[in-house]
Structure formats: structure tokens, C-alpha cells
Amino acid sequence: MSGKPYLQLELDEHSADAGAVTRIEAFLDSLRFYEYNSPMKEFSPSSQSLSPMKRTIFIPNMCDHAYAVRAAFERCGIKAEVMEEPDGESLMYGKRFTSGKECFPCVVTTGDMLRKINSPGFDRERSVFFMPGADGPCRFGLYSQFHRMVLDDLGYGDLPIYSPNSRTSYANFNLKGKPFRKIGWQALVFVDCLIKSLLKTRPYELERGSAERIYYKYLRKMEEYVIKDGSLRELSEEAAYEFANLPRGIMALPVVGLVGEIYLRNNRFSNNHLITKVESLGLEVNLATFAEWINYTSYTFKLNSISKKDRKGLIKAILQGYIQHFEENKIIKCFRKYFSIDREEPISHVLRLASPYLPIDVRGEAVLSIGKAIDFVHHGASGIINCMPFNCMPGTIVTSLSWKISQDLGDIPWLNISYEGLQGTGEETRLEAFVDQVKNNHLVNQKEEIA
Ligand code: SF4
Structure with a gap:
């Protein structure tokens, strides 16, 4: 805030308007003689x-x-x-x-x-x-x-x-004349593909740690390539080839889709190493990508430009979305040449899947989590984990709708799990019970397929 005065109001369902209005008036009154000198x-x-x-x-x-x-x-x-x-x-x-x-x-x-x-x-x-x-x-x-x-x-x-x-959609990095956004986007998509490859191999590796060795090798190479203007497409093919040739077991494990708040689902410290815990219990995890959020912000940039009748913004948003889609597909295609990672559905498709449960006007991560969870199930996931920070607003919306969504998806096992920096045995017990449900659901589905 750089020294600016501010008013902080805390409201809940019991708050009355009068109290808030009085405080706002008093605050505005206190600004009459205020002169702002930015410290920086x-x-x-x-x-x-x-x-x-x-x-x-x-x-x-x-x-x-x-x-x-x-x-x-x-x-x-x-x-x-x-x-x-x-x-x-x-x-x-x-x-x-x-x-x-x-x-x-x-x-x-x-x-x-x-x-x-x-x-x-x-x-x-x-x-x-x-x-x-x-x-x-x-x-x-x-x-x-x-x-x-x-x-x-x-x-x-x-x-x-x-x-x-x-x-x-993060176009304002103030780096005019530099290819920051394009290069950064290619590198982000590359890391998404690396993570997909890791999650598809680690649960099956015959030598413990071998999948992570490849993963970290190419994560470091990615930095080198980006800094020195190397081809990320060539690097994608190289990485995919190594993952494809990693010695691993052949029995397919049940897959669980992991959606939820972007920080929590990605940050291993904050989610108490959720992914490796689920893997150690015998499942493969499919994680919603990081690129999903950027694609979503490009999409909402477009919608906002339309509603504001901002033609310049609209053209910018359409171009942004088109280039992102084009660049993303190029990298995914190179990976898929040697290793079968999943393609990403367009964000409009994900939002369409969510629309029976939540209007797209409810902006933020809730629609993405719901749409992506349904997409994961359509692509074969036998269970869904919605991971979120304690008291997360979009996370709570998803939790409240999850029972209905799970029912509509054939009673798919669904776990809503929240974190706030505590470690407890309750979390492990809930995970074990959920994994058990997922395995049973997977077995039932397999039997139905055979029948
Ligand atoms: S409510 Fe907080 S934790 Fe949840 S998505 Fe928003 S910022 Fe993230």
C-alpha cells in the first residue's frame, strides 16, 4: 500500500449495513487533510x-x-x-x-x-x-x-x-520489446508436460527414484535451453524418449484426478506431499495443469473485453489465446511423439462441462475445478481429489457441489481435503479410506467393461 491509508472492513452474514456505512463515512472524512507521498x-x-x-x-x-x-x-x-x-x-x-x-x-x-x-x-x-x-x-x-x-x-x-x-492475462509484465510472455509460456507448458510424464511413470518405476532423475535432468535442461535460446521442441522429444524407455511395471493402476486451488494442489510442502502419498497407496495421479489458469485468464480477458466493448482488448485477447493454444500444442505434440501424455481440452470445453453446476460468471477457480474434475472422469479417472486451503472460497463452493457432481458421474469417489499447515493422522486415514473406494470403483468399472 506504500503508506496509503486504508479501511479494512470485516463482514459476515450477520453484519448490518448501517455499521459499515458509518465506518466508510468516517474513513472518507479522515482523508480530507491527507496528502499522499509515495515512499517508493x-x-x-x-x-x-x-x-x-x-x-x-x-x-x-x-x-x-x-x-x-x-x-x-x-x-x-x-x-x-x-x-x-x-x-x-x-x-x-x-x-x-x-x-x-x-x-x-x-x-x-x-x-x-x-x-x-x-x-x-x-x-x-x-x-x-x-x-x-x-x-x-x-x-x-x-x-x-x-x-x-x-x-x-x-x-x-x-x-x-x-x-x-x-x-x-498477465500481459502487463512491463517488458516491452522482449519475448518474455511467449518464451515463459513455452517453458511453463514444457514443465506441465514433464510433470505429466513423471506422474505417468513414477508409480510404475522398477528402480526407485529413476523417474525423478529424468524429471530433474530435464527441468535443469529446460532452464539452460530457455536462457540460451535452445529448441524446447527438440528437448521435449528427448525427454519423452527417455520417459518412454524407463523400465517399469505394466499393470495399470487406478487413476485419480487432482483438482483444486492452484497453490495447494501444486505446493508439496503445503499439501503435505499429497501426490506422493496417494502414489504410495497404489494410485496414479492426474494433476490439473498450471497452463489451465493462464488459459482461463486469457478467456476471461476476452469476455471482459466483449462486455466493455473494448475492441483493442478483444483483438489482443483473441491473439493471446490463439498463440497460447498453438504453442501449447506444438510442445505437447513433441512429447506425444514418444510418450503418451494426455492432450488438454480447450478451456471453453472445461467451462461447458462445469456449466450445469456453476455459471461461468462465477469467476475464479471453482468453475475450473468442477469442469476439470468432470473432464478427468470422462478420460478414465476412477476418483477425484479436490485439494484446497482451509476456508478457501472457491474450494468451499466446489465442496458444496461435489456430492451432486459425484452422484451424476455414477457415484465416483470424491475427496475434499483442506490444509492449513498442520499435520495430523486424520488426513492419512481419510486418504486410505478414499483410495480404497477408488480401487473398488476401478474394479467395478473393469468388470463392467469386460461384461
Ligand atoms: S480464497 Fe484464498 S486460497 Fe482460495 S483461491 Fe482465493 S486466494 Fe486462493
């Missing part, structure tokens, strides 16, 4: 006053896609570093500087930032934190503002936060 300029990588050569962009380590973003920054001549994965120390800092009402990813990312600030050698004059934003409908759009308030309170008002917004 907005960060822009291309701005001259804060030369990018001087500052390193620290990227939160939500998942391995962070390395794709780092490589794309480096390719454009901007120093960037992926922060260490969140851990107990991040949580300790995060919990100390939040009130307990924030979303769990906000707590973890706040903690990561403070852990970095308190690490040896941290130089506030040569650093900037990366925290993308959104316009809503949920609290994600406020993370960067919240981080700003924490930094200001701790005396780091001069430390910038770099926060491109989803309004234009």
Missing part, C-alpha cells in the same frame, strides 16, 4: 530509476514452474532467482505476521518473503519480490497488497513488489 515508485523491470541490472527478482517456489519463469526473465536480461521451497521456517514467519484469517497460501508466501529477508547476505537495495495478482473474485488479488503492508510495517517500504495482474 512502482517496480517495473524496464524502468530506468530502478535498473533491473541492480535488482534480483525473487520468485516464490510454489512449484517447479517457478524455474520456467526464472529462465524467461534471465533470457530477457533480468536477474531472477527462485526462492527455496517453503518449510517450517516460512510457516513460522508467516504465522507470526498474519492474523489467522488470511488464506493459507498468503501465510506461506508471506513467510517465504520474510525468511528471505532474514537470510544471510540479503541486500534490500538489490532485491524485488515477485507476487502476481488478480482482480478477484477471491482474496488472491490482495496477496501483494498484504505483503506490501507487512513490508511497510517492518520498515521495508523501499523494497519493491513486482505484481503483474491477471486482468489482461
